[in-house]
Amino acid sequence: MMLARAINVSRRYGDVLALDNLSLDVPAGQLVGLLGPNGAGKSTLVNLFTGLRRPSSGTVELCGRDPRHAAARATLGVTPQETGLPSSLRVGEVVDYTRAHFPDPLSRDEVLARFDLTDLVRRQTGGLSGGQKRRLAVALAFVGRPRIVFLDEPTTGLDVEARRSLWEAVREFHADGGTVVLTSHYLEEVEALAQRVVVIGGGRVLADDTVDAVRGLVAIRRVSVTTAGAVPELPGVVGRELDGRRTHLMTPDADRLVRDLVAKDVPFADLEVRPTSLEEAFLTLTGSTR
């Protein structure tokens, strides 16, 4: 069962083509990370799936129906931007307001308890800290017992502990069979949560695979060494970063680079070879479009 699907979808704003004949299927039970730089078309795609906009051409479906029909959104959960919570309403009231729209919502106490908001129930949202607002915003996505939730940058700006506990809530929802589409610039988040990564750039799907495969797709390794002088130019190095006396070299062939370093008799210490983070893979993939 496909919970969300885009078929040959294009969307233009005037002269700008935000989505370019893009197709994407999200089957039930998946936890998908949607990655891409600003302006890649991520938000436009999410706005199409959540019924906020219509495509210029192509078809968008949510639970098999047009997401612009209210009934299609009965099993949809969305996070509001935390800056947009109505500041004079209390936490409990915002939860109740959202609950009123769903046929079979979670009880207010359950929502509050699950997202650690019980003590804040009588506080006006305008007086909450950034982290508390974020928790409330994410909680609202789960109020209506959704089958699919769209989480937009759910933990950006949270401290480590708060981030972990929100991730735990998302994992729990997923473990119970829930489907999650996570958009983030924050790549550690996608690496930590998602099984499948969709990289979007220039309104197209650039890569769509497992976290490991997307990392492997670019297969660039990071070779770090500490040297007294400068590291000479070596073949196969596609990127170089200097961090004090530490030099990081990006290369598709780490073995050859290490052999070259030894052969050229470069006096290095603390050799380290790491796979690139998803962030580095993602920058390499989208580099051509920028």
Next chain:
Amino acid sequence: MTALALTHAKFQLLETVRIPMALIGSAFFPAASMLFFVVPFVGGDPVYSTFATASMVTFAVMTTNLFQYGAGIAEDRAQPWDPFTRTLPAGPGPRFLGRILAGLALMAISLIPVVLIAWLFTAATITWGGALAALGALALSALPFTLLGLAIGYSLPAKAAIVTAQLLFFPLAFGGGLMTAPGGAPGFVEDIAPYLPTGGAARLMWAAVGDFPFDLSATVALVAWTVVFAGLAAWAYRRDEGRRFS
């Protein structure tokens, strides 16, 4: 649908009540005008104070609707909360209806001080039949100003909407003869007043509460304004939905 509309109305009212200045603002002008102009000058005269009260009621109806819909909707449209509510599984109907219900409640609240002051501190009198007729006139008068407020709120950004409402309300009030006794306005105002929505509404209200001849052409003009504002409001709403849903 209706239950959800009531929920929307409840939260709209809660948001307004939590920032009481908004409430005081819409109730202040008509009540203050009653206290400073009507009570000391014509408070002892049953006929004039009744007409003046009717004028102030019309004034309150105009300002509350112009400002709460004009400024309120324009501000809401700018909030990031607004797109979130449009992802919830309900069409725009309940939210729209809830807003109108909340608007009626707020209008009633801003009318209470005017009516109380008239009752306690002036010689204004009204028969039961007159009060009933006044309620009907009130409903008919509230409609064009609600629609004008909606047209402003849906077509302009918040700052422009507030200024537009401010620019409109004074000329409408003065030009419609709300600041003067029936027949007592400067000549040019007497000429144009019946054809302004405020003048039409006030004349309807005066005819309901006192011995003022029913003015057919003014009422026809009021209905015509209502149709014009309804068209404007529908156009602004569609344009806004089109831009946001497109």
